[in-house]
Amino acid sequence: MAVALNLKSAPGTALHRKIYQEWREGILSGRFRRGERVPSTRDLAATLGIARSTVTTAYEQLTAEGYFESARGSGTFVCRELPETLLHARRPATASRAAESPVAAEPIRLSRYASELSDPRLLQPPVPAGWLRLSHWRPDLDHFPWAIWHRLMKRHLGSSATHLFDYADSPAGHEPLRREITAYLARSRAVNCSPDQVVVVNGSQQGLDLCTRILIDRGDEVALENPGYQGARQIFQAFGARLTAAAMDSDGVIPASLSPKARLVYVTPSHQFPTGVSMSVARRLELIEWARRHGAVIIEDDYDSEYRYSGAPLPAMQGLAKGVPVFYIGTFSKVMFPGMRIGYVIVPPALAGVFQRVKWLADRQTPLLEQAALADFLREGHLERHTRKMRRVYGRRREVMVASVSKYFGSKAQVLGDEAGMHALVRFEDDGVAARAVANRVQLASSEGYYQGEAPKNEFVFGFSCVTESQLREAIRRLATHT
Amino acid sequence: MAVALNLKSAPGTALHRKIYQEWREGILSGRFRRGERVPSTRDLAATLGIARSTVTTAYEQLTAEGYFESARGSGTFVCRELPETLLHARRPATASRAAESPVAAEPIRLSRYASELSDPRLLQPPVPAGWLRLSHWRPDLDHFPWAIWHRLMKRHLGSSATHLFDYADSPAGHEPLRREITAYLARSRAVNCSPDQVVVVNGSQQGLDLCTRILIDRGDEVALENPGYQGARQIFQAFGARLTAAAMDSDGVIPASLSPKARLVYVTPSHQFPTGVSMSVARRLELIEWARRHGAVIIEDDYDSEYRYSGAPLPAMQGLAKGVPVFYIGTFSKVMFPGMRIGYVIVPPALAGVFQRVKWLADRQTPLLEQAALADFLREGHLERHTRKMRRVYGRRREVMVASVSKYFGSKAQVLGDEAGMHALVRFEDDGVAARAVANRVQLASSEGYYQGEAPKNEFVFGFSCVTESQLREAIRRLATHT
Numbered sequence: 001m002a003v004a005l006n007l008k009s010a011p012g013t014a015l016h017r018k019i020y021q022e023w024r025e026g027i028l029s030g031r032f033r034r035g036e037r038v039p040s041t042r043d044l045a046a047t048l049g050i051a052r053s054t055v056t057t058a059y060e061q062l063t064a065e066g067y068f069e070s071a072r073g074s075g076t077f078v079c080r081e082l083p084e085t086l087l088h089a090r091r092p093a094t095a096s097r098a099a100e101s102p103v104a105a106e107p108i109r110l111s112r113y114a115s116e117l118s119d120p121r122l123l124q125p126p127v128p129a130g131w132l133r134l135s136h137w138r139p140d141l142d143h144f145p146w147a148i149w150h151r152l153m154k155r156h157l158g159s160s161a162t163h164l165f166d167y168a169d170s171p172a173g174h175e176p177l178r179r180e181i182t183a184y185l186a187r188s189r190a191v192n193c194s195p196d197q198v199v200v201v202n203g204s205q206q207g208l209d210l211c212t213r214i215l216i217d218r219g220d221e222v223a224l225e226n227p228g229y230q231g232a233r234q235i236f237q238a239f240g241a242r243l244t245a246a247a248m249d250s251d252g253v254i255p256a257s258l259s260p261k262a263r264l265v266y267v268t269p270s271h272q273f274p275t276g277v278s279m280s281v282a283r284r285l286e287l288i289e290w291a292r293r294h295g296a297v298i299i300e301d302d303y304d305s306e307y308r309y310s311g312a313p314l315p316a317m318q319g320l321a322k323g324v325p326v327f328y329i330g331t332f333s334k335v336m337f338p339g340m341r342i343g344y345v346i347v348p349p350a351l352a353g354v355f356q357r358v359k360w361l362a363d364r365q366t367p368l369l370e371q372a373a374l375a376d377f378l379r380e381g382h383l384e385r386h387t388r389k390m391r392r393v394y395g396r397r398r399e400v401m402v403a404s405v406s407k408y409f410g411s412k413a414q415v416l417g418d419e420a421g422m423h424a425l426v427r428f429e430d431d432g433v434a435a436r437a438v439a440n441r442v443q444l445a446s447s448e449g450y451y452q453g454e455a456p457k458n459e460f461v462f463g464f465s466c467v468t469e470s471q472l473r474e475a476i477r478r479l480a481t482h483t
Numbered sequence: 484m485a486v487a488l489n490l491k492s493a494p495g496t497a498l499h500r501k502i503y504q505e506w507r508e509g510i511l512s513g514r515f516r517r518g519e520r521v522p523s524t525r526d527l528a529a530t531l532g533i534a535r536s537t538v539t540t541a542y543e544q545l546t547a548e549g550y551f552e553s554a555r556g557s558g559t560f561v562c563r564e565l566p567e568t569l570l571h572a573r574r575p576a577t578a579s580r581a582a583e584s585p586v587a588a589e590p591i592r593l594s595r596y597a598s599e600l601s602d603p604r605l606l607q608p609p610v611p612a613g614w615l616r617l618s619h620w621r622p623d624l625d626h627f628p629w630a631i632w633h634r635l636m637k638r639h640l641g642s643s644a645t646h647l648f649d650y651a652d653s654p655a656g657h658e659p660l661r662r663e664i665t666a667y668l669a670r671s672r673a674v675n676c677s678p679d680q681v682v683v684v685n686g687s688q689q690g691l692d693l694c695t696r697i698l699i700d701r702g703d704e705v706a707l708e709n710p711g712y713q714g715a716r717q718i719f720q721a722f723g724a725r726l727t728a729a730a731m732d733s734d735g736v737i738p739a740s741l742s743p744k745a746r747l748v749y750v751t752p753s754h755q756f757p758t759g760v761s762m763s764v765a766r767r768l769e770l771i772e773w774a775r776r777h778g779a780v781i782i783e784d785d786y787d788s789e790y791r792y793s794g795a796p797l798p799a800m801q802g803l804a805k806g807v808p809v810f811y812i813g814t815f816s817k818v819m820f821p822g823m824r825i826g827y828v829i830v831p832p833a834l835a836g837v838f839q840r841v842k843w844l845a846d847r848q849t850p851l852l853e854q855a856a857l858a859d860f861l862r863e864g865h866l867e868r869h870t871r872k873m874r875r876v877y878g879r880r881r882e883v884m885v886a887s888v889s890k891y892f893g894s895k896a897q898v899l900g901d902e903a904g905m906h907a908l909v910r911f912e913d914d915g916v917a918a919r920a921v922a923n924r925v926q927l928a929s930s931e932g933y934y935q936g937e938a939p940k941n942e943f944v945f946g947f948s949c950v951t952e953s954q955l956r957e958a959i960r961r962l963a964t965h966t
Contacts, residue, residue: 112700150641165624169609202846348591363684
């Protein structure tokens with residue numbers, strides 16, 4: 001162990017005394033942990049370039065005072081049990097350190113970016129123990145084929161080649177995965193791209209982040225569905241975009257409602273977040289035409305397009321938009337598991353190079369090992385098999401959710417949106433729902449935060465993907481139960 | 484397989500004809516791959532909500548024309564061998580598509596951020612086959628204890644708990660790893676922090692990116708060592724900082740040379756990049772005092788502090804700076820392997836919360852599986868053992884490099900900087916070095932790109948960590964060889 005001791009302070013103090021003091025202070029402040037091995041006197045003397053006897057003198061004092069203990073034949077250690085008197089000695093030191101700590105100094109001026117993130121409620125609070133949650137739309141991890149995933153990971157871990165542990169050939173990601181993503185999107189989403197347009201990112205949030213950096217200057221106008229996805233709004237806002245709200249009807253965003261100055265239009269056409277509306281093909285074509293006329297760029301966030309419980313999959317706007325730049329964003333964290341931090345952006349061909357450099361400057365590359373395993377997972381058909389299975393599981397859960405809302409609330413509640421995704425918007429004509437949720441220990445997510453401007457009352461985003469059918473029935477029963 | 488077919492276009496066309504056309508166009512454009520299985524007529528009819536006979540009619544035509552082929556008992560596939568005539572038919576389609584492609588459309592206006600990244604040379608070119616490289620300062624992967632790493636990864640992969648595959652409890656990272664990092668930095672670098680101040684990031688580049696977002700507005704002044712690390716300069720510049728150059732001597736940055744308006748000072752005190760100078764403790768204290776007087780923030784980038792081949796480790800500025808905010812950045816990609824995309828930022832306590840939210844907005848979290856394996860790697864002492872070993876290996880390589888430069892160039896070359904790190908700056912009094920490198924197939928990295936303003940001639944950054952001793956001797960011999 002190389003130990004950094006500051007021996008330059010306090011000139012005039014004997015060297016063995018300085019060594020003693022550095023260790024003592026380090027032990028009392030917790031810098032060195034109890035029971036931890038300390039370097040031998042020979043090693044420390046060699047490292048510091050001083051006589052071994054000087055170190056020995058210091059160690060003897062530390063041992064005598066109970067800071068160090070020796071175990072015969074196995075070396076010297078920081079004492080596990082510090083004597084009472086030492087612990088007393090600690091208190092004033094801690095207090096004076098606290099007074100000098102950076103917290104007490106004058107506040108640090110934050111950037112405008114960071115000022116947009118001053119609210120700690122940005123992070124979702126944990127679900128209290130014993131509560132049922134309708135507030136999450138995560139994949140159900142109990143149904144994931146873990147054995148297959150572990151096997152694929154081990155296959156690449158065990159390989160003798162080290163290229164998966166080195167820098168990537170390209171910041172755009174692992175070539176075999178980019179090819180598989182291209183083929184997967186072509187057949188399932190009618191996305192029209194070459195592997196050169198695929199940039200692998202750490203989930204769709206990083207995809208949004210990189211798109212914003214490449215497209216948006218402070219003051220630029222961005223049009224967002226209203227209500228819309230907070231993760232996108234927050235990142236646009238932090239980078240200083242001026243947000244404008246786009247109105248929606250049952251076909252999706254209404255192009256005529258878009259600000260003509262919007263430089264970027266952000267949409268979730270497969271399954272609008274949070275309303276659940278799927279944008280019709282006619283509307284998609286209209287929106288593309290609007291973007292062409294106004295020279296705008298489209299971000300198509302297809303975060304959970306795999307889950308559609310009725311009707312045919314709709315073709316992605318990316319494949320319909322000829323001559324209009326579309327950044328198509330997708331992720332595997334919804335269809336596989338959230339810890340899978342792999343998503344992708346399909347970039348217009350002319351911007352593939354600069355997008356790769358933006359990714360490279362942000363964090364060099366997404367880890368390769370998981371990318372290699374994921375390429376196999378796609379190629380061997382596991383993803384499509386798993387998606388088919390989860391479509392049935394989530395589809396049934398959605399039915400149970402709808403049936404329970406109807407059973408307990410009748411005409412006093414309405415489930416909005418298409419039969420798709422992992423969540424639905426539910427609107428109540430009942431002012432007591434939120435209070436009963438708290439009283440009966442059900443965590444709800446209000447839709448309020450998703451709206452720009454005024455939000456409807458008593459409207460919630462119900463996540464049905466990570467609760468069982470019986471939990472769904474029970475949670476909704478509780479919402480209707482007066483205690 | 485769910486296939487997205489657009490059946491809404493061309494009203495008036497018979498449905499079976501539309502299905503035929505979508506498949507045909509998809510096969511010719513490469514959207515559907517040769518040999519790929521197609522859904523059964525029953526499945527496709529059910530998905531599209533149309534009569535099965537309509538699908539059958541389309542499939543029969545596709546098979547008759549050679550787009551589809553059937554394998555008895557195992558389904559229908561896109562034909563592996565497309566007939567010559569079909570391939571001819573493809574050409575005009577591609578050409579007309581190209582004319583409509585986004586590339587041909589008017590150029591997309593990029594943000595100021597992206598404009599800073601317009602130069603493709605930002606990415607290092609690959610080393611041509613057969614060349615020796617002195618241009619890389621990467622860890623030598625041949626010496627890494629892969630068996631141990633694989634075992635630790637498999638330990639967590641095989642665990643029945645799924646929490647490593649879910650969202651993290653905190654965007655700051657895996658709690659056990661944050662504790663291990665705290666202890667490791669306390670004992671080896673005299674960094675003084677609690678686990679609450681540790682934010683795990685995807686390598687030090689993301690650490691820099693997040694620090695910049697939180698601290699810098701467009702137009703803010705940032706002081707950088709000159710010459711200095713490009714990865715930092717590029718990110719500050721992309722976010723619109725005004726860069727000012729800090730002068731250095733053999734003790735490190737000279738505080739008197741700093742612009743008094745600098746809001747942020749970026750330094751690499753352990754082993755300055757690229758000069759290799761280690762900042763003396765006295766100079767560290769002076770710089771801290773300067774920052775206190777000017778209300779500036781310090782970023783201490785300790786990217787390769789583990790490698791010091793003579794003298795004792797110097798204590799980090801983070802631990803010396805009382806009352807001055809220091810963001811301390813480190814990474815495991817240099818000391819372990821580059822594919823390990825895990826680094827950390829030690830954040831001033833008052834900013835830990837907002838920094839976590841900045842990380843969360845950027846990409847939610849760094850993958851947990853590797854974090855869990857890394858925590859074990861640290862706790863079980865493998866990192867310190869590996870570092871000790873590599874210190875010997877790299878130390879010897881540095882000696883060989885110095886001896887070879889002296890042997891072949893004598894007083895015509897000078898190796899600058901301390902005995903540390905994975906690279907050294909080498910200055911030649913010889914205008915022919917670069918040309919002979921190319922002629923003799925040695926890749927060199929000029930120091931030019933690391934300077935703000937004028938750079939010295941014939942100065943190169945020699946990486947000695949990922950070339951063997953004999954390769955080093957040979958490469959330097961070649962630099963001196965006239966062909």
